[in-house]
Amino acid sequence: METNWQELIITINREAEEAASNILIELGSQGVAINDSADYLGKVGKYGELFPEVEQDERVTVTAYYPETADMEKICHSINERLTELADFGLQTGEITLSTQVLAEEDWAENWKKYYQPVRITHDLTIVPSWTDYKPGADEKTIKLDPGMAFGTGTHPTTKMSLFALEQVLRGYETVIDVGTGSGVLSIASSLLGAQTIYAYDLDERAVSVAQENIDLNEGRGAIRVETGDLLRGVTTEADVIVANILADILLDLVEDAYRLIKDEGYLIMSGIISEKLRLVLEASQKAGFFLETHMSQGEWHTLILKKTNAPEGVIGG
DSSP states (O other), X not given: OOOEXXXXXXXXXXXXXXXXXXXXXXXXXXXXXXXXXXXXXXOBOTTSOBOOOOOOOSEEEEEEEEETTSOHHHHHHHHHHHHHGGGGGTOOOOSOEEEEEEEEHHHHHHHHHTTOOOEXXXXXXXXXXXXXXXXXXXXXXXXXXXXXXXXOOSOSHHHHHHHHHHHHHOOSSOEEEEESOTTSHHHHHHHHTTOSEEEEEESOHHHHHHHHHHHHHSTTOTTEEEEEOSTTTTOOOOEEEEEEESOHHHHTTTHHHHHXXXXXXXXXXXXXXXXXXXXXXXXXXXHHTOEEEEEEEETTEEEEEEEOOSOGGGSTTO
16 A cells, blocks of 8 residues: 655754754654755765756755654644744754645655765765665775665764764674664664674664665675664663664663673764753763763764773773
């Protein structure tokens, strides 16, 4: 049976882009795409071709997708209320415009693809849409993705910083648990970076299905096991690294279970933390017994690398 999706488009000043994206996700969006004219400034293709000239504008469009059953009138009312509050945090939104339309599932997929191109995320890792013909460089590790309806294309700041964090802590042969796997991007990256066994969990059965499809797109990733799961509840497998790129309020519910499961000298990577929630997440993780090693930030978003250790004096950020 064909599924319809509701598309919501916000036009807002660039400096409020990340805060607006977070609001849309917190209110149930199944994916966010950003169209920013600044992305085309000075951009040259891999083989020297120039990208189309795009008129520069301080305003960006943030497009969100909601299930057919979502109450868009109520969601739009909540979005308008929260966007008007951004000025209290010193963010200049400019004039905000908001529009909605209904899309059939195949139209949703095509709309999504136009926002999604190959992008080099870290020194080693490049995210490649499954429908493109991309030829990687000699030492380049590529992650093929078709994100479907799951949030997590690798281009959002929280996902980028999670990938940087995995590069920092993985050395080879680790056991990794990926909580809230979404598209599976962090599990695939962990495998490419040398992890021996990866367990990926998501509460959303559709995300589990999409993650498995993406894993299958990437040859040699058989060490990844993806299942439906509610955070770390009921999990007994010990891990060297646990990574969770989800909203801060949900991260608060997993730190104690993470401490129980992480081996001595292991790491907890937490991302998806908006500035106003950072202190709460830090306090909860330190109360559980973790020591902060690295704190990364991009705009309003934060990522933490925390260590479970009996020798805190050796922790870089400790």
